[in-house]
Structure formats: structure tokens, C-alpha cells
Amino acid sequence: MLLSARHTDVVVVGAGLAGLRTAHHLVAAGVSVIVVEASQEVGGRMATDTVDGYRLDRGGQLLDASFAGAEQPSGLEKLRLLPLAAGPVVRSSDSAGDGGGRAGRRIGDAIDRARLNAVLGRITAVPEHRLLARPETTAARAPLARGLSPRTADGYLRPLLTALLHDPDLTTSSRCADLALRRYARGRLCMPSGGAATVPELLASGLPAGTIRLGVRATAVATDSVTTAEHGRISCRAVVVATDARAAARLLPGLRVPEFLPVTVVHHAAGSPPPYGPALVLEAARRGPVGRTLAAGEVDPSRVPPGGGTLVTTTLLGPRGDTGDAELDRTVRDRLAALYGVSTRDWQLLSVHHDPFALPSMSAPHDMHRPVRLLAGLYVCGDHRDTSSAQGALDSGRRAAEQVLRDLGVTPPLPALPRPVPTAA
Ligand SMILES: Cc1cc2nc3c(=O)[nH]c(=O)nc-3n(C[C@H](O)[C@H](O)[C@H](O)COP(=O)(O)OP(=O)(O)OC[C@H]3O[C@@H](n4cnc5c(N)ncnc54)[C@H](O)[C@@H]3O)c2cc1C
Secondary structure, three states, X not given: OOOOOOEOOEEEEOOXXXXXXXXXXXXXXXXXXXXXXXXXXXXXXXXXXXXXXXXXXXXXXXXXXXXXXXXXXXXXXXXXXXXXXXXXXXXXXXXXXXXXXXXXXXXXXXXXXXXXXXXXXXXXXXXXXXXXXXXXXXXXXXXXXXXXXXXXXXXXXXXXXHHHHOOOOOOEEHHHHHHHHHHHHHOOEEEEOOOOOHHHHHHHHOOOOOOEEEOOOEEEEEOOEEEEOOOEEEEOOEEEEOOOHHHHHHHOOOOOOOOEEEEXXXXXXXXXXXXXXXXXXXXXXXXXXXXXXXXXXXXXHHHOOOOOOEEEEEEEEOOOOXXXXXXXXXXXXXXXXXXXXXXXXOOEEEEEEEEEEEEEOOEOOOOOOOOOEEEOOEEEOOHHHOOOOHHHHHHHHHHHHHHHHHHHOOOOOOOOOOOOOXXXX
């Protein structure tokens, strides 16, 4: 197989999770790959900034305990997933207003939680193909809450789904909601140790040196070449467009562009940990700005510098409008004071990151397995071809790579046999 600056077997456009997964799979099958990435870093939306020693995720991503686990080798064997506390805490922030810690109410008693656990337990027992065969409507209308009292359904299940899907209106497909709840119920939510960027960095480190070209933007694609602004034309036998949906549609006119769910992530440094330790805290109020908040530093202490107290990461849902950082900080701080029941006056704002195109909307009807092959030689992947999640991006990348290998007539090597597990004497 040839590999030079101007020719390779496959060019992958975009080094987010989908592109890196594609490259990983192709390289493992012995195919030469060049990944061109427009920005100066790998990872796309899975990005982490370091500010005053704090590791701050731009997306505040939470992953399932089973993340990337189905595929071996995944390139992510060294990934450490740190679990949150089991079960979220749902609170109303009705009494918010002065950032001084007038506590809101905790929603849901032990009976509510037991009922919810029974519903979640039932959903884990339903095979995935049966969930996907259920009639599709919106998450708001779906009979997900069958068996729950209106109080539990509205006060507990709705905030949980809103937080999992980043969708305050719950227009997401009920099938996607079912799947999200099933994954949630099967294991704890987790954070990648060291920040979201650890995931793409691990994938990138498993690729041969020189595979990824940073700061190289694709301006046109064809079945046998990619034109770039910086390096001219790279010829190849196949092209995989692994960008976000909007960039993909610019390169591949006619490709469907979905609606998007806007998300803002706010990080605060707090002198001491707020209550509830490593639990996800949700706001019960409908259309409250806080989708979820978490003392991320209590889950992953490596995100906090020595003597830095703890890190609180809060996700706000919906459009931001023209609110400035200082005003947004005041509003969020007041809400957090009520949600946690502590004063937030001394908390220090570390960063605000707004992404109007954070996640492709999965409104009903949603196809979770959109075709990745456009023509022989031209493929597309990314979360917009699957579910809007880190796992969806990985899965779409694997599907695209498998399709490329089939079209190139390459048989991937058999996976290594698992090593025998030593038995105790
Ligand atoms: C705020 C926020 C919160 C989220 N929360 C969660 C969560 O809790 N759980 C979860 O599972 N998922 C979450 N997600 C979603 C998850 O991060 C994404 O689904 C996933 O990272 C998408 O990966 P991707 O590879 O499809 O696309 P991207 O990460 O967008 O990667 C595309 C890459 O293509 C590059 N590119 C674009 N155009 C070009 C071009 N012309 N030439 C070369 N390169 C190009 C971009 O620079 C980028 O690096 C969240 C996302 C956001 C933004």
C-alpha cells in the first residue's frame, strides 16, 4: 500500500471521534490512511481546555459505563471511566434569587425513586431490537412513564431524560429516548479521567506517526481525491467525510442538515465541595436553564489543581441569546445556590462555552443508521449519521470503515484470540 504526502489509500476528513474511529479500523486492516483536520487539535467536540490548572471540557460530556466496550481492539483500552454516584438528585430551584444558598426543595421520595428504578429495570430487560420496533413518537408523548405516578414522571423522569438528551422540549424520538434510558439504567454514567479530550487523544496515539495532518482543511472531495486549502490535492482510492453535519453538507451538497440542540457549558471553581458529592443534580422546573450540574472535581480529582477546591460543571440548555458572560454567571450562580442549597457567592467563574450546534437534533422520526456509503469511493460518518452522542460518532465511524473495506475488497485480519484468564490456585 502506498503512503506519501500526496497519495494514500483512504483520506478521512475530520479528526473527531468518528474520523479517528474510521482511521483506527482501516489502519488495523492494513490500509494506509491520511486524516486531514482543519483545526490544530484532534477531538472535534470532545475538547478539554486547561485554565489555571483546571481541566475544563467544552462539552461536559458524560459517557455510559459500556462506552466503546463492544469493540475489541477499541484503541481505548487505556481509557479510565470514572463513575458518578448512582441515581441523580432532582431539586427545584424555586427559591433561587440571591446566590446566598436559600435551598430549593429536593424532589422525589424513596417511593418515587423505587418506582422509577422499577421502570428502568423493566427497560433494561427489553432487547434493543424490540425497543426499536416500538411505535415512534416524541419522548414527551411516549408512554415511557407507564406505571409511574404523574409526580414521579414529571418530577423525576422528565428532568432525567431532558439531561440525558440535552432536549428541554423532549421532541427527540421516543426510540432514542428508550435507548438512552436503557443505557443509563444498565450502568452508571461516567466521566473520562482527565477530560473528554482524553478519548480522541488515546485514539490518535494508536495511529501511525504522520497519519493525522492538523491545520489542513478539505475544500472539495471526490471519490478519488481530496482538495485541501493548505496541501493541495491528495489522491486516494476512497474518501470518508467525518466532519460535523454542516461541514459535511458543504463538502457534499444535498446531504441532509438536521436541526441542532444548542448547549452552554459553565465551569465554576468552588472552595469546598457542594452537597451530593459525585451525583448528577437535575433541575425539576420545566424550562429552567440548568439541564444538569455536577461537582465534576468530586468524580475526577485530576481535573482540579492542587489547592483548587473543586470544579462544578453545569450544562445549560437552549439558545443563549445575547446574554453576556457576567449576566449569565449571575443567573446560573443563583440557580446553583438553590439547587445545591449552599452559597455560591465565592465561586469563581472559570469558563463559559456556548455551542449553538452542539448536538444534531434526533427529533422523531429519527434514522439511527443513516447510510454511510454515498458512492463507491465516497463515504460519510459522524454523530449525524447515528445517534447524537460520542458512542454514535464511534459507531458511525466503524460502519464507514467496514463499508470502505468491503468496497476495497480488503478482508480485515482476524482479531487476536483473548488471552486465557489465569485461575486462582
Ligand atoms: C456541549 C456538548 C455536550 C455534549 N454532551 C454529550 C454527552 O453528555 N454524552 C455524549 O455521548 N455526547 C455528548 N455530546 C456529543 C459528542 O461530543 C459528539 O456527538 C461527538 O463528539 C461528535 O463526534 P464527530 O466525530 O461526529 O464530530 P466532531 O467532534 O464535530 O468532529 C468533526 C471534526 O471535523 C473537523 N472538520 C470540519 N470541517 C472540516 C474540513 N473541511 N476539513 C477538515 N476537518 C474538518 C472539525 O474540526 C472536527 O474536528 C456533546 C456535545 C456537545 C457539543
